[in-house]
Amino acid sequence: MIKATALAILITGLSAVVFAKDTIIKGDIEYGKHLAAECVTCHSALGKNKGIPPVTGWNIDTFISVINAYRSKELKNPAMRLIAGRLDEEQIASLALYFASQPKSE
Amino acid sequence: MRNLNRRQFTTILGSTVAAGALAMPNITGAASHGAKPKVVVIGGGAGGATAARYIAKDSNGAIEVTLIEPTKRYYTCFFSNLYLGGFRDYESIGHSYDNLANNHGINVVHDWAASVDNANKKVILASGAAISYDKLVISPGIDMKYDSVPGYSVEAQTKMPHGWKSGTQVQVIKHNIVNMREGGTFVMVPPPNPFRCPPGPYERTSMIAHYLTQHNPTAKVIVLDTKPKFSKQGLFMDGWQRHYPDMVEWISPEVHGGIKNVNPDTMEIETDLDTFKADAACVIPAQKAGAIAMQAGVADGDWAPVMPATMASKADPNIYVLGDASVAKSMPKSGFSANSQAKVAANAIRGELTGSRVFDARFANTCWSLISANDGIKVGASYKAGSEKIDVVDKFISKNGEDAATRKATYEESEGWYAGMTADMFS
Numbered sequence: 137m138i139k140a141t142a143l144a145i146l147i148t149g150l151s152a153v154v155f156a157k158d159t160i161i162k163g164d165i166e167y168g169k170h171l172a173a174e175c176v177t178c179h180s181a182l183g184k185n186k187g188i189p190p191v192t193g194w195n196i197d198t199f200i201s202v203i204n205a206y207r208s209k210e211l212k213n214p215a216m217r218l219i220a221g222r223l224d225e226e227q228i229a230s231l232a233l234y235f236a237s238q239p240k241s242e
Numbered sequence: 243m244r245n246l247n248r249r250q251f252t253t254i255l256g257s258t259v260a261a262g263a264l265a266m267p268n269i270t271g272a273a274s275h276g277a278k279p280k281v282v283v284i285g286g287g288a289g290g291a292t293a294a295r296y297i298a299k300d301s302n303g304a305i306e307v308t309l310i311e312p313t314k315r316y317y318t319c320f321f322s323n324l325y326l327g328g329f330r331d332y333e334s335i336g337h338s339y340d341n342l343a344n345n346h347g348i349n350v351v352h353d354w355a356a357s358v359d360n361a362n363k364k365v366i367l368a369s370g371a372a373i374s375y376d377k378l379v380i381s382p383g384i385d386m387k388y389d390s391v392p393g394y395s396v397e398a399q400t401k402m403p404h405g406w407k408s409g410t411q412v413q414v415i416k417h418n419i420v421n422m423r424e425g426g427t428f429v430m431v432p433p434p435n436p437f438r439c440p441p442g443p444y445e446r447t448s449m450i451a452h453y454l455t456q457h458n459p460t461a462k463v464i465v466l467d468t469k470p471k472f473s474k475q476g477l478f479m480d481g482w483q484r485h486y487p488d489m490v491e492w493i494s495p496e497v498h499g500g501i502k503n504v505n506p507d508t509m510e511i512e513t514d515l516d517t518f519k520a521d522a523a524c525v526i527p528a529q530k531a532g533a534i535a536m537q538a539g540v541a542d543g544d545w546a547p548v549m550p551a552t553m554a555s556k557a558d559p560n561i562y563v564l565g566d567a568s569v570a571k572s573m574p575k576s577g578f579s580a581n582s583q584a585k586v587a588a589n590a591i592r593g594e595l596t597g598s599r600v601f602d603a604r605f606a607n608t609c610w611s612l613i614s615a616n617d618g619i620k621v622g623a624s625y626k627a628g629s630e631k632i633d634v635v636d637k638f639i640s641k642n643g644e645d646a647a648t649r650k651a652t653y654e655e656s657e658g659w660y661a662g663m664t665a666d667m668f669s
Binding site for chain 1: 296390578581582585589599601604606608620622623624635636637638654655656657658659661662665666669
C-alpha cells in the first residue's frame with residue numbers, strides 16, 4: 137500500500153523541513169538538484185513522457201510514496217529499485233522538493 | 243484564483259525561494275585575479291558533452307567552458323545497432339552542439355586537441371592555437387589497437403569495418419549487410435576485454451540477424467569471439483535460440499583456437515578450427531584510451547587511472563579523465579557510465595573553482611540491449627567511490643523467461659533513456 141507521508145514544509149534558508157507522519161525529515165533543494173542529475177539521465181528533465189514516466193512537477197507526498205514503494209519492493213522496476221534502494225530519507229525529501237519545483241512538462 | 247491551503251502555500255513558497263537562491267552564483271577560490279576560471283573539455287561525447295554542460299549550467303556563468311570536438315555533428319555509438327537493425331534511421335542518432343553554445347554559452351571549438359602542456363596548463367590544437375585552462379577534462383573515448391588482430395589495419399576497415407565509434411563506419415556495415423548476396427555469411431569478431439560497451443557486439447549480432455531474417459533469411463551470422471564469456475551471455479544465447487535458431491552461431495575461442503589472421507582482400511578469417519569466408523564482416527580490435535590521454539601523460543599503459551571520488555587523474559590533479567579512456571573499475575565502459583562520471587567530475591570541478599558545495603560521489607549505469615523487436619534486456623548497477631576503485635553498491639540483470647510485456651517495456655524504457663540521455667548531453 138502506498139500512503140502519503142509528508143504533511144508540510146517550512147523553509148529555512150536553502151533547506152526545508154518535511155514533516156512526515158511520525159518523524160521530521162530535512163530536505164535540501166540544492167542537494168536535491170544535485171541528486172536529480174542521476175535521475176535525468178533517463179527521466180526527461182523537461183517532463184517528457186516516452187518509455188520512461190516523467191518525474192518533474194510531482195506532488196511531494198506522491199514522490200516520497202513512490203520512491204518508498206520501490207525501496208520496499210512493492211513496485212517492480214529493477215532499475216528504480218536499485219536507485220531508490222540507496223537513497224536515505226534526507227535524499228528522498230531533497231529530491232521530492234527539487235522535482236516538485238520543476239515544471240510538469242515543457 | 244483557487245484558494246491555497248497552508249500546506250500548498252508553503253510548498254510553492256519553498257520552491258520559489260529556494261530556486262531563487264540557487265540561481266545566485268557563488269564565486270570564491272580560483273577567480274581571485276578577476277578573470278573567470280576556465281575549464282577546457284576535450285571530447286564531445288557522453289562524458290565530455292555532459293561535463294561541459296553541467297559545469298556551464300550549474301555554475302551560472304561563473305566558469306568559462308570550452309569544448310573541443312572535431313566533429314560538428316555527433317552520432318551516438320549507443321543505438322547505432324538499432325540503426326543497423328532497422329529500428330532507427332541514421333539521422334535520429336545524430337546530434338548538434340548548437341544548444342550547448344546557445345543555451346549554456348559553451349565555447350564549442352571544432353578542432354583536434356593535439357597535445358597538452360601540463361606545466362603551463364594549455365591545450366594545443368591541431369590548428370596550432372593554444373587554449374588555457376584551470377581544469378582540463380579529457381574524455382576522448384577509444385582508439386583502436388589495429389595490430390591486436392593479425393592482418394587488420396586502418397585500410398582493412400573499408401572491407402571489415404569495426405563501426406565501434408559510430409559514424410560512417412556503421413553506415414559501411416549497413417551498406418555491406420544490405421548488399422550481401424542471398425544466403426551469404428556475415429562474420430562478427432568481437433574484441434577482447436576491456437572494451438567499449440560490453441554487450442554491444444552481441445546486440446549488434448542480434449540486430450544484424452534481425453535485419454537479415456527479414457531481407458535475406460537464408461544468410462548466416464557467425465560470431466568468432468576472442469573471449470570464452472561475454473556480457474548478458476545467457477540472455478543473448480536464449481534470444482538467438484528463440485529468434486534466429488538457424489542463423490546465428492557463436493563460437494568460443496576455446497573451440498576455434500583464436501583469430502590467426504584476417505584478410506580483407508579475400509574476406510577470409512583464419513582460426514585453428516577453420517578458415518571462414520565472409521561476404522561481409524565486422525572486426526572490432528582491442529582498444530585503448532584516445533591518443534590525447536597518452537599525450538597528456540595521464541595514461542598508465544592503455545588507460546588512464548583516476549581518483550574514484552572525483553575522476554581526477556592520478557598523474558595530474560588539474561586533469562580529469564572520463565568515460566572509456568579512464569580506469570573506472572568496477573564500472574563498464576559505456577555512455578551511461580561516462581555520463582554518470584561526468585556529473586561527479588563536474589561537481590568536484592565546480593567545487594574547486596568556485597567553492598560550490600561538493601557532494602559524495604555516486605555513480606550508476608544501465609545497459610539496455612535489443613535482441614529482436616520488443617525483446618529488450620538490461621543490466622545495471624549503482625556504485626560509490628571506494629578508496630582504490632569505484633565499488634558496486636547493488637546490481638540487477640534481466641532474466642530468461644520474462645514475459646513479453648516485460649521485454650517490451652524494457653525496450654520502450656531504452657527509447658526513453660536515449661531521449662533523456664541525449665537531452666542530458668546536448669540540450
